[in-house]
Amino acid sequence: MSALGLDLSGRCALVTGAGAGAGRAIAVRLAAAGAAVAVNDIDPACAAATVQLIVADGGRAVSAVANVRLDAEVEAMVAVAVAALGGLDVAVNNVGMLAGRHAQPFLASDGAALRDVIEQNLIATALCCHAAAAAMVAAGRGGSIVNVSSGESRRPAPGLAAYGAAKAAINHLTRTIAFELGPHGIRVNAVAPGTMLTERVRAGLSAAQIEALRASVPLGRLTDPDDLAGAVLFLASPLASHVTGQFLLVDGGADLSRSRPAR
Helix, strand or coil: CHHHCCCCCCCEEEECCCCCHHHHHHHHHHHHCCCEEEECCCCHHHHHHHHHHHHHCCCCEEECCCCCCCHHHHHHHHHHHHHHHCCCCEEEECCCCCECECCCCHHHCCHHHHHHHHHHHHHHHHHHHHHHHHHHHHHCCCEEEEEECCHHHCCCCCCCHHHHHHHHHHHHHHHHHHHHHHHHCEEEEEEEECCCCCHHHHHCCCHHHHHHHHHCCCCCCCCCHHHHHHHHHHHHCHHHCCCCCCEEEECCCHHHHHCCCCC
16 A cells, blocks of 8 residues: 555554544554554443444544533543654544434524534534544644535535534634644544435435435445545545545535535
């Protein structure tokens, strides 16, 4: 892989929300590329399961259990990663949520629901960026931060107003801190997956709705967690050494068809 510029040997990575789904796929892909990985999840059993997958494949990984909405736990999580792995070169902020159990109109959302979505997306990402960047600056060897955003940050998101707003704020956060951290050799980018059929998403959709979503994707299929993991690996790798402050859609072209004018 080194000939392709995708070798992360000697690099240390931290992936939040890596106990399942896209986060797990990202952690496994970075480890396969040679990185030592700190696996974060709020559930110790889920984090341990991802660690076991990586170790079984010959990689190096440790658990870093934390609630990334809490300042002190985020700081401790990064400290654990740095101490256990020997540094921090890549931080992937994957934790997020749509709107609790289901989408709902803005007027049906109360303050608690709005705060919940904004904290789980924007606040958690900002706290993780801050702690990771501080560790990278202190080490003086640069790094790469990748934030997981959403295509809903670019268009109206009926039923997901707080989610779309929080993800749009993450895009702005990404660009701003990319500017501020550039002199330290730290790159900051955002990736946005298309619809992924996680257990929660699948439970909230009918077969007809799933087929309609699939049919709206120019490349003919919904996003797989490995699709997102590949994009994250690129942004974390030397191939993206001059890429920062960018927003990368990984949705099979869904944004193109969903943005077209109605006939």
